[in-house]
Amino acid sequence: MINKKFFFRGYRSILTHDSPAIALTCCFIAIGALFKNLGFNIQESIFSTMLTYALPGSLVMAESMLIGASLFNIFLAVWFVNARLYPMTVSLFPLMMHKSQPKWKYYFSCHFIAVSAWLIMRSNYKQIPKKHRIDYWIGIGSATVSVSVLGTYIGFSFSDYFNKDMMIGLAILNPVYFLCMMVGASKTIQITLSVALGIILGPVIYLFSPEWSILLAGVIGGTIAYLVGEHSVS
Amino acid sequence: MSANIVYAILVTSLATFLSRFLGVVSSQGIKEKSKLFRWFNCLAYATLAALIARTIIFPAGVLVDSTYFSRLIVVLLSLFVFFISKKNYIYPTIFSAICMAIINNYI
Numbered sequence: 312m313i314n315k316k317f318f319f320r321g322y323r324s325i326l327t328h329d330s331p332a333i334a335l336t337c338c339f340i341a342i343g344a345l346f347k348n349l350g351f352n353i354q355e356s357i358f359s360t361m362l363t364y365a366l367p368g369s370l371v372m373a374e375s376m377l378i379g380a381s382l383f384n385i386f387l388a389v390w391f392v393n394a395r396l397y398p399m400t401v402s403l404f405p406l407m408m409h410k411s412q413p414k415w416k417y418y419f420s421c422h423f424i425a426v427s428a429w430l431i432m433r434s435n436y437k438q439i440p441k442k443h444r445i446d447y448w449i450g451i452g453s454a455t456v457s458v459s460v461l462g463t464y465i466g467f468s469f470s471d472y473f474n475k476d477m478m479i480g481l482a483i484l485n486p487v488y489f490l491c492m493m494v495g496a497s498k499t500i501q502i503t504l505s506v507a508l509g510i511i512l513g514p515v516i517y518l519f520s521p522e523w524s525i526l527l528a529g530v531i532g533g534t535i536a537y538l539v540g541e542h543s544v545s
Numbered sequence: 546m547s548a549n550i551v552y553a554i555l556v557t558s559l560a561t562f563l564s565r566f567l568g569v570v571s572s573q574g575i576k577e578k579s580k581l582f583r584w585f586n587c588l589a590y591a592t593l594a595a596l597i598a599r600t601i602i603f604p605a606g607v608l609v610d611s612t613y614f615s616r617l618i619v620v621l622l623s624l625f626v627f628f629i630s631k632k633n634y635i636y637p638t639i640f641s642a643i644c645m646a647i648i649n650n651y652i
Contacts, residue, residue, distance in 0.1 A: 334638045345606065355550050362558035367596065370605050372557040382556045389560035395596060396561065398588040400568020405575045405582055417572075421565040426593060478607045480646030483616065486600045487623045487641035488634060493594055494624070495632050505587045509594025514602040516595075524599060529592025537587040541580070 313416070317443040321450020324431050325458060331427040334488035335455060336462040341481040342369055343466020344473055349373055353467050360463040364456055365425050366485065368393045391522050395529065400424050406436050407444040416445050423452020430492045431455075501540030508532030615648045 325332040339360060346356040363369050368389045375385045400421055408417065428451050432444075439447045466473075473481075497503040512528035520527065575582050600608070601616050608616070622644060623637040630636040 331634070333635060337642065341607065351550055355554065358551075359554045359557070362554060363561050365561050367600075367605075368557055368561045372553055374605060376550075376553055382552055385553055386556045386560045389557045390563060393561045394564050395589075395592040396564040397568045397571075398585050398592055400565050401571050401575065401585040402582065402589040404569055404572035405577045408572065417569050418566065421569045422562060424565045424568070429589075475607070475610060476646040476650045479611050479649050480642040480644075482604070482606055482608045483601075483611075483619055483645040484638055484642040486597045487620060488638040489593070489597050490601075490620065490624070491627045491632075491634050491637050493590065493597065494627065495634070496590075501583065501587050502590050505590035506594040509591035509596075510598040512591075513595025513598040517599055517603050521603075525592055525595045528595035529588050532591035532595065533588035534584070536591060537584045540587070541583075 313449055314443050314446040317439065317446040318450040318453075320439075321447035321452075322454045324435060324447075324451050325454045331431065331455070331488060331492075332458050334484050335427050335458050336465070337481045338366055338485040339459045339462025340466035340469075341478055342366065343463035343468075344470035344478060345370075345373055345466075346463070347467045347470045349376060351467075353464070356463050356467045357460055360459050361456060364422065364459060365393050365396065388522075392525070394526050396424050398529065398533075399426075399429050403429060403432060406432075407441070407448055409442045409445070411442055412445050416449065420445065420449045420452055423448065423456065425455065426489055428452050428455045430489075430496065433496065499540065500543055501536050504536035504539055505533050508536055611645065611649050612652060615645065615652055619645045619648065 324330070342360065343356055346359065351359070359369060359372075363372070371388045371392045372385055375388055380388070403424065404417060404421070428448075431451050432448055435447075436444055493506050497506050509528055509532045512532045513524055516527050517524035575585070601620055602613070604611075604616070619641050623641040626640045627633070627637040
């Protein structure tokens with residue numbers, strides 16, 4: 312089963328001085344308030360956060376529901392916006408795979424793939440023995456989901472007290488936090504170039520193809536950064 | 546719970562889980578030190594950076610009601626705080642929320 316020592320070590324990782332807990336809670340406070348405005352009840356709001364656990368996907372669902380989109384259209388829109396989770400998973404799970412661990416842990420815990428948990432794991436995995444990284448990861452994921460559910464509850468319960476300026480303040484917090492984490496993680500030429508090209512290409516491609524902009528920017532920017540990095544090493 | 550909302554939540558969860566699940570399936574044959582892994586690493590960072598830039602420049606949700614100028618100023622000032630605070634993640638994050646709320650109130 313799950314190694315408790317590494318699970319709780321992962322769970323406590325959100326209590327560190329540079330933890331994403333505050334940013335994550337504030338973002339889900341905004342989501343909770345948005346769900347209430349959309350007509351969700353508290354159970355539906357928490358159900359959504361627990362099952363989806365990806366901010367852009369939840370926002371797309373909310374916007375699609377506002378314009379009365381069909382379920383199929385919601386599925387496609389969310390799939391496009393959350394397709395980034397595929398390269399994120401492939402760039403994380405090989406670091407955690409160990410032959411002694413049962414496969415169900417990997418299929419179950421891939422649900423925790425989201426920017427905050429991914430960035431915490433990327434910056435800490437070297438300190439954890441490979442055999443127990445999956446337990447540590449499940450701890451991180453459980454902690455970030457707990458914080459997200461708490462944020463959703465607070466946002467839903469107190470939405471009447473938030474004015475528009477406060478909501479906008481809460482909404483900018485998440486991209487700023489992630490941007491700082493990405494800049495902080497840019498320690499090699501490949502990652503630095505990947506981040507720089509993604510930042511430039513994302514909005515540029517959006518002008519021509521809003522649906523595909525994130526994926527195309529990721530593939531083009533990431534491939535150029537990879538080739539430049541490999542070339543400079545060789 | 547209303548049926549429509551529950552179906553929308555389930556469909557959203559399924560669409561989100563699909564990419565994660567396919568990622569785990571693909572991960573099984575990839576070695577940690579292989580070129581393919583390094584390439585996916587670059588893709589992941591570039592994709593995340595693109596998402597963040599798009600969220601700031603072409604936002605969804607309540608951020609639509611703020612101006613480009615205010616978002617740009619807040620992001621630049623927050624990065625400045627990030628560097629002068631010796632790359633602490635919390636100070637610029639909290640600063641950004643307060644700064645954005647204040648700027649948006651006056652612009």
